[in-house]
Amino acid sequence: MTPFAQTVSDAQRQLQDALRAGMRAPQQPMPMAPQAQMPQPMPQMAPQPMPQAMPQGLGSAMGSPQMGAPARFAKGGFAVKKMAEGGGAWTRKEGKNPEGGLNAKGRASLKAQGQDIKPPVSAKQAKKSPKAAARRKSFCARMGGMEGPMKDDKGRPTRKALALRKWDC
Numbered sequence: 255m256t257p258f259a260q261t262v263s264d265a266q267r268q269l270q271d272a273l274r275a276g277m278r279a280p281q282q283p284m285p286m287a288p289q290a291q292m293p294q295p296m297p298q299m300a301p302q303p304m305p306q307a308m309p310q311g312l313g314s315a316m317g318s319p320q321m322g323a324p325a326r327f328a329k330g331g332f333a334v335k336k337m338a339e340g341g342g343a344w345t346r347k348e349g350k351n352p353e354g355g356l357n358a359k360g361r362a363s364l365k366a367q368g369q370d371i372k373p374p375v376s377a378k379q380a381k382k383s384p385k386a387a388a389r390r391k392s393f394c395a396r397m398g399g400m401e402g403p404m405k406d407d408k409g410r411p412t413r414k415a416l417a418l419r420k421w422d423c
Contacts (some may be wrong), residue, residue, distance in 0.1 A: 263299055264418050281295055315377070332344060342360075342363035342364060342366065342367055343360050343363035344356050344361070344363050344364045345362035345364070348360075349363055350413075352416075353414070353416060353419075353420055354374075354416030354417045354418075354419055354421075355373070355374050355414075355416070355417050355420050356371065356422035361373065372389075374390075374393075374417070374420045374421045375387075375390040375393075375421065376387055376390075376420075376421065376422050377390070377422040378422075380422075389423070390421055390423075393421055393423070394418070394421060394423035397414065397421070397423065398418065400414060402414050
């Protein structure tokens with residue numbers, strides 16, 4: 255029997271004796287197995303500054319200087335999606351449905367930016383498809399728990415209230 259196994263079995267015997275006697279278990283830490291030496295993490299390298307000027311001969315491959323740096327060379331080195339000037343139609347009144355959610359134009363502008371948004375599912379539509387019913391249930395659970403008022407200062411329903419009504423939540 256190894257020394258570690260012997261100390262563990264001694265500790266277990268002490269605990270069992272204490273429990274039989276109706277006493278509290280001793281408050282001493284259990285012995286731990288000896289741990290192997292963990293390798294030290296590599297030191298962090300300092301971030302390198304991004305070059306300000308574009309290398310010669312790469313203008314056509316990287317975009318022209320008038321257009322600005324491509325997304326992969328954006329400030330900070332992060333890939334940043336650049337939205338169209340003024341945002342898409344989904345950010346403006348013309349892309350929003352007055353009854354809640356987005357209209358077809360708003361969904362199309364989001365799709366052009368790489369998003370795939372589907373129209374809302376009403377309770378009537380949910381009865382026809384279990385997949386649509388699950389999507390509706392998920393949306394109602396997520397959106398119903400969101401913080402925020404259902405009416406604005408003037409007593410009009412907020413976009414949250416309109417969306418919940420549109421989805422029959």
